Amino acid sequence: MATLLAVLFSLGGFIKTGEWKAGQAGGYRPLTMVMPLLLCSLLVAVFHFVIIEFVSPTLYLESQRIYHSELKGKTDWENRLHREVSFFAGGETFISANVFNGKDGIMEKVVADIYKDGELAIEISAQRAYWDRKNLKWTFSNGALTKYKDNKPLTKSFDIYKSELSIHPDKLVLEELVADGISIRKLLDRIERLRFVGLSVVAEKTLLYSKIAFTLSNFVMAMLGIMVILSLKVNKMFSMGIAISLGFVLWAFMTISASAGSAEVLSPFWAGFGPLFLFFLIALYGLRRARII
16 A cells, blocks of 8 residues: 555656656657656565565564563463374374473373384373474383284383484474464475375465465556556546555455455465456556556
8 A cells, every 4th residue: 555655646746747748748658657666666565575574474473472471471372282182293103192282392191103004013102202302303201112013012111212203393283373473484384284294275375375465466556556547537636546445445355365265265376366466457457548558
C-alpha cells in the first residue's frame, strides 16, 4: 500500500505540473516515463523480501516471547512440549513417547522400535531419553533393550544405553507454525522435515508461495496505480480512491486465497500467486487500453 501511494503521489504530481504532457511533446513514450516507477517498485520488492526474510521473523518471535513468557507467564508458548506422540524417526525406526520436549531434547517413557527388512529387530524401552549434544546421538536411561533373532527376543536391562539414533530433536515433532515468525529458509527446512516424517505440507507450501507473492505485490500495486491515474479521466482524488480500493481488494483476495490454500480448496501455488496474477492481468489490460504499453 505504501508503494501504491508513492506511485499515486509521484505520477499525480508529474501530471499536475504539466511535465507529463511536456515529456510526450518531447517525444518520450509513456512507458519510458513510467519505467522509473516500475523499477523502483522492484527495488522496494527486493528490500521488502530482505526485511521479511532476515529481520521481521526474529523481531516478531522476540515480541511473542516477551508477551507470552514475561507478561502472561507461559513456559511453552512455542508448543514444543507434546504428550502421547508417535512418529517416524528415519530408516525403519518408529518412536512413541509419553512426553516429548523438543526444546530441551528430552523424551519420557519412550519406546523405539527398529525394523530391518520389515521385521522388528530391536526394541528400546526406557523411562527417559535425552539428546546428547556432544555426540549428536540419543541416549536412553533406565530401560530394557530387546533384540529379536529368529523371532526369539533377548532382553537385557540397562542404566544407560547410547543408541545409534542420530536424528536431531528439531526433525521430530514440530513446533507450531507461526506465519510471521518463520523465514523462507526455515520454511523450506520445515517442509523437508514434514516430508521426511510423511506429513502434509499443504499449509507450509501455501505460506511459502504467499510470502513470495507478498513481496512481488509491490510491483503489481505500482502497475495498478499507474493504470488508474493514466486511464481514468477523472479528478485526482477520485482516481486515488479507486486505486487504494483496488489495493485493498488485492490484499483481501490474497488473504482469502491463502486461507483457501491451507484448507486445500486451491493448490498451494495458485493460492499464493493466483490473486497476484489476476490483478497483474487487469493492470496490464488497463495499461494497454490507455496505450501506455
